[in-house]
Amino acid sequence: MTLRHFHLSDAPGVNRLHRAVWWPERSPEGWRWLDENPARQALDAPSGWVIEDSDGAPAAFLGNFVQRFWRGDRLLYGATGFSIIVPPDRKGRSRDLIQAFMAQPGCFARYTLNANARSSPLYQRFGMTAWPPRTHGLKLSWIINPAACLYSRGLRSLVARAPRAALWLGEQLTPLHGAPSPAPMTLAGGVSLLDDLSDASPYSRFWTELRDQGRILADRSPAMLRWRYADPDLTTPPLHLVRRVGDRITGHAMAMLGKGNPIEPPVLEIIDLQALDHDRAAVRALVAALLRLAPGWGAAKVRLQVVSDSLLRDMGDLARKARREGGWGHCHAAFAPDIQTTEVDGPSDWRPTPFDGDYAFCVRPVPKRPPIPSGPWASSQDAPIATPA
Numbered sequence: 001m002t003l004r005h006f007h008l009s010d011a012p013g014v015n016r017l018h019r020a021v022w023w024p025e026r027s028p029e030g031w032r033w034l035d036e037n038p039a040r041q042a043l044d045a046p047s048g049w050v051i052e053d054s055d056g057a058p059a060a061f062l063g064n065f066v067q068r069f070w071r072g073d074r075l076l077y078g079a080t081g082f083s084i085i086v087p088p089d090r091k092g093r094s095r096d097l098i099q100a101f102m103a104q105p106g107c108f109a110r111y112t113l114n115a116n117a118r119s120s121p122l123y124q125r126f127g128m129t130a131w132p133p134r135t136h137g138l139k140l141s142w143i144i145n146p147a148a149c150l151y152s153r154g155l156r157s158l159v160a161r162a163p164r165a166a167l168w169l170g171e172q173l174t175p176l177h178g179a180p181s182p183a184p185m186t187l188a189g190g191v192s193l194l195d196d197l198s199d200a201s202p203y204s205r206f207w208t209e210l211r212d213q214g215r216i217l218a219d220r221s222p223a224m225l226r227w228r229y230a231d232p233d234l235t236t237p238p239l240h241l242v243r244r245v246g247d248r249i250t251g252h253a254m255a256m257l258g259k260g261n262p263i264e265p266p267v268l269e270i271i272d273l274q275a276l277d278h279d280r281a282a283v284r285a286l287v288a289a290l291l292r293l294a295p296g297w298g299a300a301k302v303r304l305q306v307v308s309d310s311l312l313r314d315m316g317d318l319a320r321k322a323r324r325e326g327g328w329g330h331c332h333a334a335f336a337p338d339i340q341t342t343e344v345d346g347p348s349d350w351r352p353t354p355f356d357g358d359y360a361f362c363v364r365p366v367p368k369r370p371p372i373p374s375g376p377w378a379s380s381q382d383a384p385i386a387t388p389a
Contacts, residue, residue, distance in 0.1 A: 001059060003096050006048035008035055013058035014050065017085040022261055024364040030233035034361065038227060039219070040066040043077050043107075049100045051086075051093050060086045062097035065358055068219040069108065070211050071349070076339075078109040078218070082358035084119065098126050102334065108216075109350075111333035113306045113357030123332040130329035132308055132352070139325035141267075141303040142291055142318075148173055148265040148300035155263040171262045171367055175298025180236060180257065187241070187292065189285030194240040194252065197222045197229075203242065206249035209276055216350035220274070228360060235365040238271070239297070241289055243282035251275035251282025254355065255290055257297055258363035265300030266366050268293075272355035273304070273311060283314035291318075298366075305359060306331060308351040331357075 006014070008031055015025040026034070035047045045066045053059040062084040069076040081101050086094040102110050111131075115123060130136040143149055152173060159166045186192045197203060204222050211217055229238060236257045243251040254272040259265070270290060275282035287304075294302050303325070304311075312319045331352070339347055354360070 001054075001090075001093070002052045003049060003100060004052065005046040006050050006058075006061070006063070008032060010050055010058050010061075014048075014061050014083075014085075017058060017061050017087070018083065020087065021085055023083065023085070024362070027233055030231065030361075033230065033232055034063075034065070037066060038224070039068045039077065040064075042068070045079065045104055045106070048083075049097050051090060051096065060090045060093050060097060062094075062101055063358070064101060064104070065361075066107075067356070068224070069216055070219065071216045072212070072214045076108040076216070077106050078111065078356075079104060079107045080114075080357050081110070081112050082114065082362055094122060098122070102126050102128075108336045108339045109333050111331070111357075113331045113352060113354065114359060114362065115328075115330045115332060117328040120328045120330060120332070126334070128332040128334045131331055131333040134309060135307050135312070136329045136331040137326050138307055139303065139305045139330070140307060140319060140322040141301050141325050142294075142322050143301050144268075144291070144294045145265065145300040152263060152265045152300070159263060166263065169263060173263070173265045173300070174259070174367060175266055180239070180297040187289045189281075189288065190243050190245060191241050191285050191289040192244060194242045197225055199223065202244075202247065202249045203252070206242070206252065206276070210274060213277055214349070216347055218352075218356045220272070220355070231361055233361075233365060235368050236297075239268070239290070239293065241286055243275070243279070243285055245279060250279035251286055253286035253290060255302075256360065256363055257299060257366050259366045260364055266298050268297055268299035268302045269359060269363050270302065270304040270354065271360050271363075272353050274353070275314065280314045283311060284316055284318055287315055287318050304354070306352055306354045306357060308353075310351050311353070 011028055011031040018025045040047060043066050046064055048061060048063040050058040051060040063082040064079055065082055066077055066079045069078050084094060084097060112123065155169060155172060194203060199222050201222060207221050239255045241253045242249045252274055253270065255268050255270050258267055258269050268290060273283055273286060291302055335347065
């Protein structure tokens with residue numbers, strides 16, 4: 001069984017691997033979009049690796065997502081692994097996949113911010129350490145709809161006892177509306193919707209100021225965000241908020257509506273949360289605005305899956321009111337020798353958010369709900385509901 005680079009022709013086989021573990025599949029256009037990642041092309045890195053079966057089809061997979069980073073004017077590249085799938089009959093081949101990922105050149109960091117509890121211990125065997133040191137096992141969530149969360153917990157208990165129940169349950173807890181409620185143009189705390197991602201926009205000036213602060217930052221330029229928003233598998237456009245002080249943007253938040261699997265409730269996932277150093281209060285204002293908008297988006301909870309010490313401080317009482325999820329080291333990283341600075345385990349000036357990992361394109365989108373019929377049974381209890389995913 002040969003280890004080789006992933007090719008677009010492998011997409012159907014890799015989707016079969018995803019389907020077997022109940023992970024979201026990508027469309028052919030979605031795989032092509034990932035392959036056209038500008039940062040990957042600039043570094044000439046593979047989109048991933050597969051282990052072939054005897055027929056040359058993918059029998060195991062590990063994806064590779066490359067990003068540009070900046071430390072002031074210094075251009076860096078980092079790579080995050082995603083969707084590592086090794087079936088039981090290929091036990092032990094995860095070692096080959098992770099070694100290939102770790103051996104790729106040109107990256108200041110090779111990391112994952114999205115390891116599950118089962119795979120977490122695996123990464124430490126390959127020179128990756130749980131990082132950031134104090135927050136690698138922490139996720140925050142705010143309950144918006146307790147009834148939906150409780151109902152989902154009951155469904156999970158049912159499926160745990162009778163796995164075949166998942167087949168007839170189908171897609172549960174899908175929002176009734178076809179699209180999120182439109183957000184008001186202005187919210188408390190100087191927060192508003194981002195309405196311009198052009199290269200000469202106020203957001204572009206914010207990105208320049210953010211980068212000039214000198215910390216390690218994943219590329220959040222207008223051009224990169226335009227590429228990210230072009231993901232053809234998105235069913236709901238991201239919610240992008242900014243904090244304005246006068247005519248300047250001083251902070252931004254990006255969130256996406258996701259649904260982990262057919263029996264999970266919709267979750268508004270905070271993908272990014274950034275503020276300039278002179279307005280750290282922007283972080284709390286942006287999170288408060290997301291909590292206010294979440295019910296209109298049909299979200300049962302709001303979640304932030306990667307946090308840093310600075311974000312915890314900036315959120316203040318909102319962080320203290322959040323539920324603590326996680327509990328295992330879901331963030332692991334290995335750094336190039338020339339990038340290690342003041343902390344034993346890595347650079348203290350990198351404050352990752354879910355944006356830096358694979359969350360933006362690995363979050364399972366909320367399935368589109370079919371339109372409410374207008375026929376003779378439109379008000380009947382026999383009317384069709386959401387199509388199973």
